[in-house]
Amino acid sequence: MGASVSSAKTRVALWDNARFALIVLVVIGHLISTVRTDTELGFGLYAYIYLFHMPAMIALSGLFSKPEVTPKAVTSTIQLLVVWLAWEGIWALLRGVVEGKQLSQGFLVSPAWTLWFLVTLVTMRILLPFIARFKHPLLLATALALIAPLLPAIGVHFSAARTLAFLPFFVGAYLAKERGWLTGEWFMAPSAKIRAAAWALLAGVAGALAATAFLPGGIKGFWRIDRWLTHRDSYAWMFDKAPIGGWDANGEGVLGWAGLAAGGILVGAVLIAVATAMTLALLLVVSRKQSIFTVWGARTLYVYLLHGVIVWALRESGAVAAVGSLGWGGVVLLSLIAASIAAVLSMKWVSVLFRPIVEPRIDWLFKPAEASAPAAPRPQP
Template identity: 60%
Template sequence: MNESAAAPASAAATPADPAAARPAAQPAAASPAAAQPAPKRRIAYWDNARFLLIVLVVIGHVISTVRTDSSLGFALYSFIYLFHMPAMILLSGLFSKPEASPKAVASTVQLLATWLLWEGVWAVIRAAVEGRAPGSGFLVNPSWTLWFLVTLATMRILLPYIARLRHPLLFSIALALASGLLPAVGTAFSASRTMVFMPFFVAGWLIRERGWLDGQWFTRPARAARIGAWALLGAVGIVFAVAVHLQDFWRIDRWLTWRDDYLTAFERGPIGDWQPTEWVSVSLGGIAVTALLLAMAAALTLAVLIVAPRRQSIITVWGARTLYVYLLHGPVVWVLRETGVIDAVAAWGVAGVLLLTAIAIAIALLLSMTWITRVFRVIIEPRVDWMLRRG
């Protein structure tokens, strides 16, 4: 996301650039103007990582409705969904602070305002095209991609309390594993995803708080580290690609949406013949599967962060606009679905999946353009100053 959704615009010193935390040498006789603190600068690395991840988000949504039409589509979807949102959540946590400062409050209020505004946008789209009025789940169950905004706002609100615990990361992991035990925890206000992804948000905050990624092994990873990271990403991707009968054995994609309790997850996505029905076996099995998937997500997230480019480039500029891509790609993909374009392209098999991937990348690039931010700023970053008390 851009800074309104994932990181404060003023964030400067990050684990990827420890030198940014050191003040520059000051002249012996600085003028009053020069004595003012310099504006904090963005770190190219984090924007680069954001752009890579938002491209994966768009690809996943483009192929979502046709993912079971081919083994390649299923493999690509499952691979992306295994780690792309955990990684996005981690970056969001990295730029969050466990405090209720005026700036933090304003950022969270703006996030909620954007969510409510876009719920209205989707309500209008559905009413105009489908003649469908908002139902009983309006605002309770976030529309499609809007769950991320609700989850992120909830995590920001909860972080000051979790940060006061002795072991905040262990607590968040326990919360994630326990989420599937409660059928009542579902899509309402994105509660299930909030609980499951909470460890990544807390880990992001701890990375910055405790300097876990400040070492040179991460800031300037050796060739061996990069090779290892690429090898891990490639190995997992290849496993998905060669397992052509994976969706017949395990609908892992249904687990990776993180909407269901463990019993429902096993009913919708049994693993071969393993479909426990007793509460104890369902609970222990669900916890084991969830722990494995989250561990894989953590490993792949770290691998992506290691291989992400660290130098300033054109994707650095695009990476600062990911909230625009995230929100605006939804209507674009929806139109492609409703008009049958995605189904028609997917019918070409492997070539269709590759073309849909190219279309998704093109959408991400288009929505990262400067003119997009100028035209749509009012509905992506609405002003909320009037809602907040001054002073």
């Protein structure tokens, strides 16, 4: 997160408003995840959200990241690591007590559920000083994102696949801030025409997804795009488990591998382009004015970490399945519940109560000179 809420007046409302909008999408996506294939609406909504919500969250983190390895940056990064380790323990305890599960062999190696974001953000912060020294850092980040899925070994361990998949958004946002790409009036005070174009793009993507519902088998019958949008697996796995229509890019021999590589890189490039366009469109339509959502947007780390426990409890109790069984109406109801969860977890009393496990004080870990440095910026999910 950014600075404390008490300093919200010094913050740019745009970024916090965007954070709150995105965290609502995060909660909706997680709440409907287990019932998404039950209806065309659920699947389409899930696909729409996952096309851009995490790239946008990563981009907002990149906007406020710097390649300098200062004591302040080190403190902030280590705090992220501490939070990750604490929450790995919390999830292990919850699953051990409620589900009777023992620690898996992937404990701490494969981040638990939503915790991949913290590991990815730490890794990106560590990589940024090196990538920023290249002549074309965004080109390098994009190349890594497109080539990495060719290697099956790059997967969920330490969130490597997702880190590389989302790296262009982190680096691109850092460059946008560094080089002033977003300082023009077209972005800071977009005209009605620009906002209309942005809304048209967001609606157009929704319309394209809706149109696929009329294909034989619906959206998911044509393409299980949801399996691509999690960015956890190789091109070979994704083409095997989620082929696009009748396109089979998995072949035999060198030519088959070349076809797989070309097809995977093409799809990956399209997904990056769509996510970039939707992220920019969202930032153009988000309000630039202060509101309650601005205040709530300063506390998105609390929502990100705490909502997982609530969603997990609702799943385990059967509540999500019960509401999801209502069909399209159930998807709408789950979305409203998710938005309510995000709003409640954004309230001040939540941040006061759960601060020790979301934003723990770690000054005692450092030398006095470093501990007395200005407070490190809080992580931005």
